[in-house]
Amino acid sequence: MGLYEGIKDVAKVIQQADNVELYKQLIDLSAQALDMQNEISRLSVENAEFKKLKDIENRIERHSEPFVTLRDEPIQILYCAHCWDYEKKLIQVKSYDSGGFKCTHCENNGIYDSAKYEADIQKTRASFQSLKKNRNSW
Numbered sequence: 001m002g003l004y005e006g007i008k009d010v011a012k013v014i015q016q017a018d019n020v021e022l023y024k025q026l027i028d029l030s031a032q033a034l035d036m037q038n039e040i041s042r043l044s045v046e047n048a049e050f051k052k053l054k055d056i057e058n059r060i061e062r063h064s065e066p067f068v069t070l071r072d073e074p075i076q077i078l079y080c081a082h083c084w085d086y087e088k089k090l091i092q093v094k095s096y097d098s099g100g101f102k103c104t105h106c107e108n109n110g111i112y113d114s115a116k117y118e119a120d121i122q123k124t125r126a127s128f129q130s131l132k133k134n135r136n137s138w
């Protein structure tokens, strides 16, 4: 029997006994019981959210640059460490071929692959040198 049905059954018995004071007490207790039931529902939702957050927290892997990844994720996705630390939100960062990354939410940025980053710098330097050489030959 649910709470609501139980209250209705007791109310019927009290009405038959014609006891106004007892009926008022039942109304007060019913209101309290319903408030408690609402509070339990709210706390259950809150608890589920905390459990979900705790599960993510246990899977977070830190890196020397300000991004995080999740352990056991089939495809490794880079998330913003700042957004995670500050708002507990997993915001996927934009990864560039240059080896750098940037969070589209908070603009946090860094390097996710230093080998790619160095190679990109070398490539840029080489094209700059080539431009200089071409300009000098005009």
Ligand SMILES: [Zn+2]
Pocket (backbone or CB within 6 Å): 080, 081, 082, 083, 091, 103, 104, 105, 106, 107, 108
């Ligand atoms: Zn961010």
